[in-house]
Amino acid sequence: MVGTLKQNEQSLPEIEEKSPHERNTTQELRGAQRPLMAKVQETRTQQEGKTYPAKRQAEHETTRDYKVQLQLMRLQAEARQLRDKDDKRHTMCEHSAEIRQLEGDSHSHGKEWSQEDHILHTKLHDMQDMLEHKQKEHEEMCRKLQEMQCHAEEISSLHTSLGGTDLEKHRDLLVSENERLKQELHQLRSQRDCEKKQYVVKTVEVESEKMKAAVNQAEARNNHLQEQMDRQNQVVQDMKWQLQREQQEVNKLRAQVALYAAELDHAQEQMVQEFRSMQEEKELAVSEAFERAQEEMRAVHQSLDGVRKNLLMLQPALRTLTNDYNVLKRQVRDFPDLLCGAIREARDEFSQAVKSVQATNSELLSKYRRELYLRKECHNQLVRLRGNIRVLARVRPITPEDETGAGARNVVSFDQDDDGILYITNKGKIQSFEMDKTFPPRTTQEEVFDEVSPLITSCLDGYNVCILAYGQTGSGKTYSMEGTASNPGINQRALRLLLSEVSERSRSWEHHLSVSMVEIYNETLRDLLGSDCNISLDIKMAPGGSGELYVPGLTQCNVRNMHDINKILELGRKQRATEHTNLNAHSSRSHALLILTAKGRETSTGICTTGKLYLVDLAGSERVSRSGAAGERLREAQCINRSLSALGDVFSALRSQQAHVPYRNSKLTYLLQEALSRDGKALLLLQVSPAEQNVNESLCSLRFGDRVRSVELGVPSRKIEQQPTSATESSESDSPSPRGARPTSLRKKVPASVRQRIGHL
Numbered sequence: 001m002v003g004t005l006k007q008n009e010q011s012l013p014e015i016e017e018k019s020p021h022e023r024n025t026t027q028e029l030r031g032a033q034r035p036l037m038a039k040v041q042e043t044r045t046q047q048e049g050k051t052y053p054a055k056r057q058a059e060h061e062t063t064r065d066y067k068v069q070l071q072l073m074r075l076q077a078e079a080r081q082l083r084d085k086d087d088k089r090h091t092m093c094e095h096s097a098e099i100r101q102l103e104g105d106s107h108s109h110g111k112e113w114s115q116e117d118h119i120l121h122t123k124l125h126d127m128q129d130m131l132e133h134k135q136k137e138h139e140e141m142c143r144k145l146q147e148m149q150c151h152a153e154e155i156s157s158l159h160t161s162l163g164g165t166d167l168e169k170h171r172d173l174l175v176s177e178n179e180r181l182k183q184e185l186h187q188l189r190s191q192r193d194c195e196k197k198q199y200v201v202k203t204v205e206v207e208s209e210k211m212k213a214a215v216n217q218a219e220a221r222n223n224h225l226q227e228q229m230d231r232q233n234q235v236v237q238d239m240k241w242q243l244q245r246e247q248q249e250v251n252k253l254r255a256q257v258a259l260y261a262a263e264l265d266h267a268q269e270q271m272v273q274e275f276r277s278m279q280e281e282k283e284l285a286v287s288e289a290f291e292r293a294q295e296e297m298r299a300v301h302q303s304l305d306g307v308r309k310n311l312l313m314l315q316p317a318l319r320t321l322t323n324d325y326n327v328l329k330r331q332v333r334d335f336p337d338l339l340c341g342a343i344r345e346a347r348d349e350f351s352q353a354v355k356s357v358q359a360t361n362s363e364l365l366s367k368y369r370r371e372l373y374l375r376k377e378c379h380n381q382l383v384r385l386r387g388n389i390r391v392l393a394r395v396r397p398i399t400p401e402d403e404t405g406a407g408a409r410n411v412v413s414f415d416q417d418d419d420g421i422l423y424i425t426n427k428g429k430i431q432s433f434e435m436d437k438t439f440p441p442r443t444t445q446e447e448v449f450d451e452v453s454p455l456i457t458s459c460l461d462g463y464n465v466c467i468l469a470y471g472q473t474g475s476g477k478t479y480s481m482e483g484t485a486s487n488p489g490i491n492q493r494a495l496r497l498l499l500s501e502v503s504e505r506s507r508s509w510e511h512h513l514s515v516s517m518v519e520i521y522n523e524t525l526r527d528l529l530g531s532d533c534n535i536s537l538d539i540k541m542a543p544g545g546s547g548e549l550y551v552p553g554l555t556q557c558n559v560r561n562m563h564d565i566n567k568i569l570e571l572g573r574k575q576r577a578t579e580h581t582n583l584n585a586h587s588s589r590s591h592a593l594l595i596l597t598a599k600g601r602e603t604s605t606g607i608c609t610t611g612k613l614y615l616v617d618l619a620g621s622e623r624v625s626r627s628g629a630a631g632e633r634l635r636e637a638q639c640i641n642r643s644l645s646a647l648g649d650v651f652s653a654l655r656s657q658q659a660h661v662p663y664r665n666s667k668l669t670y671l672l673q674e675a676l677s678r679d680g681k682a683l684l685l686l687q688v689s690p691a692e693q694n695v696n697e698s699l700c701s702l703r704f705g706d707r708v709r710s711v712e713l714g715v716p717s718r719k720i721e722q723q724p725t726s727a728t729e730s731s732e733s734d735s736p737s738p739r740g741a742r743p744t745s746l747r748k749k750v751p752a753s754v755r756q757r758i759g760h761l
Ligand SMILES: Nc1ncnc2c1ncn2[C@@H]1O[C@H](COP(=O)(O)OP(=O)(O)OP(=O)(O)O)[C@@H](O)[C@H]1O
Pocket: 395, 396, 397, 399, 441, 471, 472, 473, 474, 475, 476, 477, 478, 479, 480, 584, 587, 588, 589, 618, 619, 620, 687
């Protein structure tokens, strides 16, 4: 057929050259032939050996596209189904929400449902879990579906890009055109065959070269088209394979979707079943609850009826209560005024009562003080009568020498109303001590001296008087006895007082005062006013059987004025200081005694008196263990302890009124024998440190004082003499001597009248 066409195309110019009529016919034919040729050419390329497979391919692709479209539609239907399922799931979710709501409602119905609620809740929870699981699966399926849709869209777009539909149309057109052309060609061919019979020999020879070139050109073009066709076929083949792969993929996915759909159906079925069962349970529970609620309601109604009846009965009582309440309200309103008035009255009464109590109190206090004073007086009287040793306690202030901190804390306190009572706190316990008088730290030297001065002046009346300062080292013994230059102690004040007394009594009395000062250190008696104070002195019994004691070689300095006093005291102090390098260290370990002898003569009666005043600053009474002494110090401490315990022994012998009093056990007691005997007057000044660190020593001193306080020396007697006269001698022999008084030759000579007078003194 191609060969025929080629021959036709080559023969046409020959016809044109032969005649005008033929030329016109040929031109017309050529005009009609050109588009036809182009179409024929196209058709030829499509038809020549390959037109048919391409057509088949296109048909095949069309079928495949249709199938893909069908699959797509099916997938869309499946997606719709899935969407429906999703809607159902939503509905189920709503149902479960309703169930939850019902569950919440059922909660409010009471505790008895809690068990069932719990079970339902657990089931619901399980279902929710399952639902969530299904939801995830559904999401996964949706995702895959989307992927499939994407694939389908890709296929569809590919299909469109290939222009399948247009091609088909175009192809149909071409087919019809081809048919038409074939017919035309057939006509032309028959026409040409007729004409050919006339010109064939010439034209073939003339035009054969041109035709050949045209045929070659056509063939080249034909080859080019063939190549294009091959490429196109290759592309179509690739697409076919791709389509096959996609188809397989789609099949797989469809199978998966079917599987998921089955699972989903199954799950949905299960859920529907469970939902139904839950619905049934819920309905059952609701009906039960409803019944129960109805019962409760009935009970509530019944009780309400009862309450209503009670309410009706209570109404009159309520009215009464309301009235009462109103009355009370009025009272409450008026209450603040009433209360204020009552408070005012009560306050007035109270202040009056307080005033009267205060008046009574002050009256009682003054009475108590008077009583106390009288009691003291009586006590002093009793002490005088009994001859008790008076014990005074002086507490020094806290000094810088005391340790700072807890050890320096004050542990001593005093009674506000009774100046004889002192309290001492030891390890949290408070102990009280009763003395004849106590002196708080603020007490001045004058106040202390005022208390002891009557005793001092009694030596001018012929009494032996002894004042002992007792206490541990540093407790203020020297301060009380010697004092300081600006603030002298008992020693200097006593001498000054005696001098003034002597001058006061000078009208009726002649007095002679002499002073000795001694020190007892390690049981050695030394004269502090002598030329050589290293000489150890002895205490001896006076010759003549008077029983009096004297110290041979002891210096006695006459005292006439203050100058003498100062000189003597200064000398004594100096002797103590020069003898021992460290005065303070030494002074605390020796007893210092100031002995004043007062000799008097009453000018009118000729009565002579001799009184002695012993002012003793004892050595420190602290324990050896505390001082930690050794060697010489230990010996000193032992001597001090021996002499102080000898003093204690003397006091205890006197207290128990033993026949023998061990005066001679120490130099101290031996020297003080006259004052500490039953004829003397004694006063113990206890020095107490208030510091907590010294509490044990303070307690020892106070206990010692407590024991001494109970010692009765007896009624003291004066040591008097009188120049013998005939009158006095005869009457003296009848009068008995005072209680326990040592009978002396001189005592016998005192007349009864005089003795009576003396007794009053
Ligand atoms: N009442 C007081 N007021 C002020 N200071 C005091 C008082 N009593 C004692 N002191 C002071 O306490 C310190 C110790 O006193 P003091 O030397 O008199 O004690 P002491 O008992 O005599 O000691 P020692 O046994 O060593 O002689 C001194 O510094 C003294 O001035």
